[in-house]
Amino acid sequence: MVTLASYLNGKIVVSVGDITKEETDAIVNAANxxxxxxxxxxxxxxxxxxxxxxxxxxxIRQTLYPDGLPTGKAVITTGGKLKAKYVIHTVxxxxxxxxxKDAELxxxxxxxxxxxxxxxxxxxxxxxxxxxxxxxxxxxxAAAVSSQAIxxxxxxxxxxxxxxxxxxxxxxxxxxxxxxxxKFTAVPKSTEG
Ligand code: APR
Numbered sequence: 001m002v003t004l005a006s007y008l009n010g011k012i013v014v015s016v017g018d019i020t021k022e023e024t025d026a027i028v029n030a031a032n033x034x035x036x037x038x039x040x041x042x043x044x045x046x047x048x049x050x051x052x053x054x055x056x057x058x059x060i061r062q063t064l065y066p067d068g069l070p071t072g073k074a075v076i077t078t079g080g081k082l083k084a085k086y087v088i089h090t091v092x093x094x095x096x097x098x099x100x101k102d103a104e105l106x107x108x109x110x111x112x113x114x115x116x117x118x119x120x121x122x123x124x125x126x127x128x129x130x131x132x133x134x135x136x137x138x139x140x141x142a143a144a145v146s147s148q149a150i151x152x153x154x155x156x157x158x159x160x161x162x163x164x165x166x167x168x169x170x171x172x173x174x175x176x177x178x179x180x181x182x183k184f185t186a187v188p189k190s191t192e193g
Contacts, residue, residue: 004175007147007184008154012165014182016175019168020048024124026086027079028113030131033068033091035061035075041128041170045087049080053087071098072108074116086122088113092131095138106131106142107149114153117162124164129174139174143181151184 005014019027019041029045032038035057037046046053056077061068069075074090090113093105109130117125130146131137146167153159169175 002172004172005179007182007187008151009187011154011163012150012167012184014167014169014175014178016169016172018044018170019126019128020044020082022126022166022168023083024126024164024166025084025122026076026088026117026120026124027082027084027126028074028128028130029087029089030128030133030135031069031089031091033070035065035069035089038134040133045082049078049082049087052080053077057089072105072112074109074112076116076120084126086120088116088125090130092135092137095131095136102137103141103145106137106145110146110149111153114150114159114162114165118158121161123161124166125162126166126168129167129169129178132174139177140181143178144183147178147182147184 003013003015006012030041037054060075069091071091071093074088076086076088079085079087090109092109093102095102098105132139132142150165
C-alpha cells in the first residue's frame with residue numbers, strides 16, 4: 001500500500017492498492033442493487049472474503065431490501081476471510097441515469113457508509129472510488145463530490161469516533177486524478193516553534 005497524500009490532519013489517507021488487502025475495521029464495496037456480486041471491486045471483495053459475505057447479502061435481500069438495495073443506501077455484512085472485520089456495501093449511481101441527481105446520490109453513498117460505520121463503532125474505514133468504474137462516473141467529478149461529502153460528514157458531531165478514512169485507488173493514475181480534483185480544506189501547516 002503506497003500512501004500518496006493525506007488531508008484533514010491525517011484523518012484522510014489516499015493510497016494505491018487492492019482494497020481487499022486493507023486492514024481497516026471496514027472496507028466499502030461498490031456493489032450493485034442485487035447485492036449478489038459482480039465484477040470490479042465487488043467481485044474482488046466476494047472472491048477474497050468468501051461465501052459468508054454473499055450469505056449475509058442474501059439474508060439482507062430476504063429481509064431489509066427484498067427489491068434490492070437502492071442507489072445511495074448502505075448495508076453492512078461480515079468481512080468473512082478479509083482482514084477487515086466488516087464490508088459496507090453501497091450502490092453508486094450509474095452516471096447520467098439519475099435525472100441530474102448523480103452527485104447527490106454519490107455523496108449519499110459516502111455519507112450513509114460513514115453513518116453506518118459510526119453506528120457500529122467502526123474507527124477505520126477504506127473506500128474504493130465508487131461509481132468510477134463500470135458505472136461510468138467521471139473520476140474528476142467524483143473526486144470533488146466524495147471529498148466534500150466526507151468532509152461535511154466529519155464536521156458533524158456524530159463522526160468523532162472515526163479516526164481514519166482511507167481512499168484506496170486501483171492505479172496511481174486514478175489517485176493522481178483524485179488528488180488534483182479533491183476539495184478537502186487545506187489545513188494550515190503547523191507553524192514551527
Ligand atoms: N481495489 C480497489 N479498487 C478497485 C479494485 C480493488 N481490488 N478493483 C477495482 N477497483 C476500482 C476500479 O478501478 C474503479 O476505479 O474501483 C473503482 C470502482 O469500479 P467498479 O468496481 O467497476 O465499481 P462501479 O463503477 O461502482 O460499478 C459497480 O460494477 O462490479 C460491478 O457489481 C458491480 O454492478 C456493480 C458495478
